[in-house]
Amino acid sequence: MTRVFVYGTLKRGCSNHGQLVGQRYLGDARTAPGFTLYAVADYPGMVRSPDATHFVTGEVWEVDDACLKRLDAFEGVDVGLYAREPIALEAPFAGEPVDTYFYLRSTAGLTPIGPTWVE
Secondary structure, eight states, rough: EEEEESSTSSSTTTTGGGGGGSEEEEEEEBBOEEEEEEEEESEEEEEEETTTTOOOOOEEEEHHHHHHHHHHHHHTTGGGGGEEEEEOOTTTTTTOOOOOEEOOOOOOOOOOEEESOOO
């Protein structure tokens, strides 16, 4: 089982939440400071922003290997759209191993958005 932090359309009540059917919701979470969300299209992309003092909110899910493979494909890991990597979260998930999907393409011309993606 792998813990995954989701911050966009995969969250409960959002358009792509069906990708997480049958998986275990562990709770709401937020990143440590140092990350920024951008409006890529009709979905967000999170990038590391070492100088940022704000955080990104989302949810932590525990997913099985089949779901993780499905999420990697959905997020375009194989085509270089996103990379799944560890992320630092604040309590109650501080210090725990959690992965997330980081946007890999240029953010030039994209609009930074608040700490929460709203659909």
